[in-house]
Amino acid sequence: MSTIDTQDPFVTTEWLATKLGDPSIAIVDASWYLPNAGRDPRAEFAEAHVPGAVFFDLDAIADTTSGLPHMLPTPEAFAAAVGAMGISETQRIVVYDGAGLFSAPRVRWTFRTMGAKDVWLLAGGLPKWRSENRPVESGAATPAPATFTASFDPxxxxxxxxxxxxxxxxxxxxxxxxxxxxxxxxxxxxxxxxxxxxxxxxxxxxxxxxxxxxxxxxxxxxxxxxxxxxxxxxxxxxxxxxxxxxxxxxxxxxxxxxxxxxxxxxxxxxxxxxxxxxxxxxx
Missing domain, CATH: 3.40.250.10 (Rhodanese-like domain)
Incomplete structure (x- = not known):
């Protein structure tokens, strides 16, 4: 049974701005859009993302054999994928998306379902971050690999x-x-x-x-x-x-x-x- 979780699940852009470069913080761009939206989240990530962020591809970090979109992968596949992204379950993980708040909660839920405890959403997402003229970087992320130990909650x-x-x-x-x-x-x-x-x-x-x-x-x-x-x-x-x-x-x-x-x-x-x-x- 899920426990009561009445806490505010958000961190602010002000807070995250003070944590850029902190190795205990993992920043995840979870952008994803409906098929009819005409947007390419990976291309948008390459153009501009929060410094230090890695891109979480909902359609790739998934059970691609199911025939259904972005179904949960196995814990082993998830651990391998996010470990390669430099993420450990012991870090504080901050998730955002390019719409403000759309796909980020799914990725937060996935991390928590796979055993990460300290997972948050960025209030306002990338739109708020950019509206405040906070720094962004471009190009592909090149994180050092980490070990993510999954503990799946069926x-x-x-x-x-x-x-x-x-x-x-x-x-x-x-x-x-x-x-x-x-x-x-x-x-x-x-x-x-x-x-x-x-x-x-x-x-x-x-x-x-x-x-x-x-x-x-x-x-x-x-x-x-x-x-x-x-x-x-x-x-x-x-x-x-x-x-x-x-x-x-x-x-x-x-x-x-x-x-x-x-x-x-x-x-x-x-x-x-x-x-x-x-x-x-x-x-």
């Missing part, structure tokens, strides 16, 4: 078999982070082949409504939003989205609001919406 992740059971039994609340129009089948999915709608019994809590100025909203505001959406923070919850990215933003917000037991459906709608026999509600 209880943090829900798979398709468990998800089918949860939909049937209602043993966990299902909360969907996709935009409301996609949840209600009023807008198409950004990936080809996806059916539209939502899982039976699911509730809608769009991730972008939980964010203000590159940070999660304050705890009481989040609590009020979740209550208005019919979500009981004292009962178990599983989060979902399009491909498991903004489901992590939602998970982080639920924990910030005081939810006691929150897990994440890794396959999310990319899996559920592509299968021929999964029940779907379109309303």
């Amino acid at each position: 209880e943090a992740v829900v798979d398709i078999a468990t998800m089918r059971t949860l939909v049937e039994t209602g043993d966990r609340q299902i909360v969907d982070a996709r935009p409301a129009a996609r949840f209600h089948a009023q807008a198409p999915e950004p990936r080809a082949g996806m059916r539209s709608g939502h899982m039976p019994g699911a509730k809608s809590a769009p991730a972008d409504t939980l964010i203000a100025e590159g940070k999660l909203k304050d705890r009481e505001t989040l609590r009020d939003q979740f209550t208005a959406a019919g979500i009981d923070l004292d009962k178990p919850i599983v989060t979902s989205c399009g491909s498991g990215v903004t489901a992590a933003t939602l998970l982080t917000a639920l924990k910030r609001a005081g939810a006691r037991d929150v897990t994440l459906y890794d396959g999310s709608w990319s899996e559920w919406g592509s299968l021929p026999d999964t029940p779907i509600v379109a309303d």
